[in-house]
Amino acid sequence: QVQLxxxxxxxxxxxxxxxxxxxxxxxxxxxxAMGWFRQAPGKDREFVGAISQSVGSTSYANSVKxxxxxxxxxxxxxxxxxxxxxxxxxxxxxxxxxxxSGSYYYWNAYGCWGQGTQVTVSS
Numbered sequence: 311q312v313q314l315x316x317x318x319x320x321x322x323x324x325x326x327x328x329x330x331x332x333x334x335x336x337x338x339x340x341x342x343a344m345g346w347f348r349q350a351p352g353k354d355r356e357f358v359g360a361i362s363q364s365v366g367s368t369s370y371a372n373s374v375k376x377x378x379x380x381x382x383x384x385x386x387x388x389x390x391x392x393x394x395x396x397x398x399x400x401x402x403x404x405x406x407x408x409x410x411s412g413s414y415y416y417w418n419a420y421g422c423w424g425q426g427t428q429v430t431v432s433s
Contacts, residue, residue: 312336312408312422319404319427322396326431330391332406332424343409344389345420346380348402348429358404360414361389369414374400396431403428 313335322328332344345360359370361380368380379392389406403426412419 312342314406314408314422314424316404316406316424316427319429321430321432324396324398324431324433326396327392327394328396328429330393330404330406330427330429332389332391334387334389334408336387340384343414344380344382345407345409345414346378346389346391346404347407347417348400348404349426350402353402355405355417356402357415357417358391360409393429396429398431398433401429401431 315333316330318330340363343360343362346358347355348358349355357371358374359368359378359380361368361382370378377395381390405426406424407420408422409419410421
């Protein structure tokens with residue numbers, strides 16, 4: 311029962327960096343692991359990464375590992391996705407979601423979703 315709003319998506323150059331934010335309503339935010347997914351036109355929604363309820367526990371897709379970092383600011387009820395060394399294939403709509411149950415690699419494990427924010431990587 312968390313309402314999520316993503317922001318920060320924009321046009322960025324290849325090799326550049328961008329930070330996405332996911333703001334959550336209420337104080338139940340800290341009770342959920344949070345995930346980031348992305349979806350490009352004509353493609354399935356793809357797992358990007360997740361952060362657990364515990365500080366410092368994160369997991370990433372192989373395609374972004376070493377380039378993306380997820381963090382959480384509990385005081386601000388916000389989760390961040392720091393994206394570095396961006397590639398054209400990172401172009402997609404990025405979504406944050408609250409994990410409910412099951413494997414955090416799959417979207418069916420998440421119960422609440424934001425509206426998405428567009429990231430476009432251009433050379």
